[in-house]
Amino acid sequence: MTTPELVCSSCGRTYSDQWRCECGGVLDFAQQPLPEYDRPDPGQFDTRDGLWSFDIFIPVRKGPSLGEGMTPLIPSSTWDAQFKLEYVSPTGSFKDRGATTAISHAFACGADRVVEDSSGNAGAAIATYAAQAGIDAEIYVPAEVKESKLRAIERAGATPVRIEGGRQAVTDACIDAVESGDAWYASHSWSPAFFAGTATFAYEVALQRDWSVPDAIVMPLGHGTLFLGVYRGFKALSEAGWIDSVPRLLGAQAAGYAPIASELHEAPEGENDVADGIQIREPTRKQQLLDAIAETGGDAIAIAGDAVQTELDRLHKKGFYVEPTSAIAPAALAAYRESGTLAEDADVVMPLTGHGMKT
Numbered sequence: 001m002t003t004p005e006l007v008c009s010s011c012g013r014t015y016s017d018q019w020r021c022e023c024g025g026v027l028d029f030a031q032q033p034l035p036e037y038d039r040p041d042p043g044q045f046d047t048r049d050g051l052w053s054f055d056i057f058i059p060v061r062k063g064p065s066l067g068e069g070m071t072p073l074i075p076s077s078t079w080d081a082q083f084k085l086e087y088v089s090p091t092g093s094f095k096d097r098g099a100t101t102a103i104s105h106a107f108a109c110g111a112d113r114v115v116e117d118s119s120g121n122a123g124a125a126i127a128t129y130a131a132q133a134g135i136d137a138e139i140y141v142p143a144e145v146k147e148s149k150l151r152a153i154e155r156a157g158a159t160p161v162r163i164e165g166g167r168q169a170v171t172d173a174c175i176d177a178v179e180s181g182d183a184w185y186a187s188h189s190w191s192p193a194f195f196a197g198t199a200t201f202a203y204e205v206a207l208q209r210d211w212s213v214p215d216a217i218v219m220p221l222g223h224g225t226l227f228l229g230v231y232r233g234f235k236a237l238s239e240a241g242w243i244d245s246v247p248r249l250l251g252a253q254a255a256g257y258a259p260i261a262s263e264l265h266e267a268p269e270g271e272n273d274v275a276d277g278i279q280i281r282e283p284t285r286k287q288q289l290l291d292a293i294a295e296t297g298g299d300a301i302a303i304a305g306d307a308v309q310t311e312l313d314r315l316h317k318k319g320f321y322v323e324p325t326s327a328i329a330p331a332a333l334a335a336y337r338e339s340g341t342l343a344e345d346a347d348v349v350m351p352l353t354g355h356g357m358k359t
Contacts, residue, residue: 003016003017003060003105003108003109004029004030004031004059004060005029005030005031006018006027006028006029006030006192007027007028007029007030008021008023008025008026008027009025009026009027009028009288010023010024010025010026011023011025014030015027017109019178019184019185019187019190019191020190026190026192026284026285026288027190027192028192028195029059029192029193029196031059032057032059032232032236032239033056033057033058033059034056034057034236034239034240035056035057035240035242038241038242039211039240039241039242039243042207042208042210042211045207047070047207049062049065050065050067050068050069050070051068051069051070051097051100051197051200051203051204052065052069052100053069053070054200054203054204057199057200057203057233057236057237057240058101058196058197058199058200059192059193059196060101060104060105060108060193060196061104061108062100062104063100063103063104063105063107063108063133064100064103064104064107064129064130064132064133065100065132066090066091066096066100066128066129066132067090068089068090068096068097068099068100069089069096069097069200069204070204071084071085071086071088071089071204072084072085072088073085073204073205073208073209073349076318078314078318079330079333079350080344080345080348081218081330081333081348081349081350082214082348082349082350083320083349083350083351083352084201084204084205084349084350084351084352085320085352086201086351086352086353086354087321087322087323087326087352087353087354087355087356088355090128091121091124091125091128091152092121092124092152092354092355092357092358093121093124093125093353093354093355093358094198094201094226094351094353094354095121095122095124095125095126095188095225096125096128096129097197097198097200097201097229098122098125098188098191098193098194098195098196098197098198098225098229099122099125099126099128099129099186099194099197100129100197101193101194101196101197102126102129102186102188102191102193102194102197103126103129103130103132103133103135103186104133104193105191105193106130106133106135106184106186106193107133107135109184111135111183111184112135112136113135113136113137113138113182113183113184114126114130114135114136114137114138114183114184114185114186115137115138115139115140115174115177115178115183115184115185115186116137116138116139116140116174116185116186116187116188117139117140117141117170117171117173117174117175117187118139118140118141118170118188119141119142119145119149119167119170119276119277119279120141120145120146120149120150120277120358121149121277121353121354121358122188122225123139123140123141123149123153123158123160124139124149124152124153124156126139126158126186126188127139127152127153127156127157127158128152128156130156130158130186131156131157131158136158136159137156137157137158137159137186138158138159138160138161138177138183139153139158139159139160139161140160140161140163140170140171140173140174140177141153141160141161141162141163141170142162142163142165142166142167142170143162143163143164143165145160145162146358146359148357148358148359149358152358161173161174161177166281167279167280167281168281168282174187187284188223188225189223189224189225189283189284189285190284194225194229195225195228195229195232196229196232197229198225198226198228198229198230198233199229199230199232199233199236200229200233201226201229201230201233201351202229202230202231202232202233202234202236202237203233203237205217205349206234206237206242206243211242211243212243213234213243213244213245213246213247214247214347214348214349215247215248215342215346215347215348216247216248216249216250216298216336216342216346216347216348216349217230217247217248217249217250217348217349217350217351218250218251218252218329218330218332218333218336218342218348218349218350219249219250219251219252219329219350219351219353220251220252220253220275220277220278220325220326220328220329220351220353221251221252221253221260221261221278221289221300222253222254222257222277222278222279222280222283223278223280223283223284223285224251224260224283224285224288224289226351226353227249227251227289227292228285228288228289228292230249231246231249231292231295231296234246234247246295246296247296247349248296248297248298248299249292249293249296249298250298250299250300250301250332250336250341250342251289251293251298251299251300251301251332252300252301252303252328252329252331252332253278253300253301253302253303253328254271254272254274254275254276254278254279254302254303254305254308254328255267255268255269255270255271255272255302255303255304255305256270256271256272256279256302257271257272257278257279257280257281258300258301258302259280259281259282259283259286260283260286260289260290260293260300261300261301261302262302263290264293264299264300264301265301265302267302268302268304270304270305271305272302272303272304272305272308272328273305274305274306274308274309274312274324274325274327275303275305275308275324275325275327275328276324276325277323277324277325277353277354278325278328299336299341301332301335301336303328303331303332303335307331307334307335308324308325308327308328308331309324309327310331311327311328311330311331311334312324312326312327314330315327315330315352316356320352321355321356321357322352322353322354322355322356323353323354323355323356323358323359324359325353325354326351326352326353326354329350329351329352329353330350333348333350
């Protein structure tokens with residue numbers, strides 16, 4: 001089976017199957033597929049295949065799927081915004097979007113074993129979709145990973161590998177295993193196929209809003225798996241002529257783990273230990289994230305733990321049973337409005353990224 005060509009964003013080298021360029025740069029698909037027809041009537045668009053209903057935009061062919069995607073988009077008067085309920089995905093987080101496309105790509109490349117490093121959600125998703133594909137999986141996780149997430153990995157038949165130290169130590173150990181063995185790296189920060197999956201968030205939002213886009217998307221920002229995917233999705237829709245503009249992309253980083261926000265603002269003191277899912281100090285695609293912010297007139301700010309906890313409590317009381325990291329987007333929305341970055345009446349969409357049963 002022919003797989004799409006990959007190109008290095010730094011030096012331009014091309015590959016057929018590689019996780020990183022020889023120069024150390026990140027790889028992306030050389031071409032973004034685009035439809036050659038006008039946007040369809042939203043009422044006639046067939047969404048029965050979940051996110052794969054947008055396969056015209058996806059560079060890889062469909063492989064293992066659990067019906068992921070087409071999550072609800074609902075208004076909330078409390079936050080004066082729309083929430084996209086990513087936490088109702090098959091394994092309870094938005095990472096299922098990238099897992100279905102990444103494992104589909106791995107399968108097409110002939111992989112029989114994949115590895116991934118994760119604080120929990122991505123690992124559970126990769127383990128689940130690898131099981132669907134009949135591919136062995138090893139998931140490198142922090143030694144203190146939450147038991148609920150560890151169970152999800154183990155029940156899918158994957159092998160968790162606990163690593164002592166910080167989140168970067170987990171990634172380093174996983175990369176060592178990739179370079180010393182023959183495993184396919186199904187990384188949510190390195191694999192371009194993963195971002196092709198998270199881009200479907202944008203396609204769905206546009207469709208659910210009858211091809212109109214909000215003024216802004218406010219979302220958690222760690223490695224930028226969702227953030228960069230959303231940027232690429234809206235950009236593809238714009239290039240296809242299906243939407244008239246690309247929304248501003250506004251990131252929410254955990255204080256103490258805010259390398260993108262620190263490039264744009266003075267970093268606040270202290271560490272946010274509530275939003276544990278985005279405690280990333282060295283995002284793999286940092287420059288691409290900064291470029292996406294600049295090109296959309298966006299921003300990224302660091303949010304303290306107490307603000308996240310306050311919003312988490314509010315979300316739960318309003319019936320949104322999400323994990324703590326999900327609450328950083330509503331906390332950031334309040335900060336963006338208070339600073340004047342967002343007008344009070346701005347049209348905003350936010351993802352609620354992970355289920356509360358994972359806590």
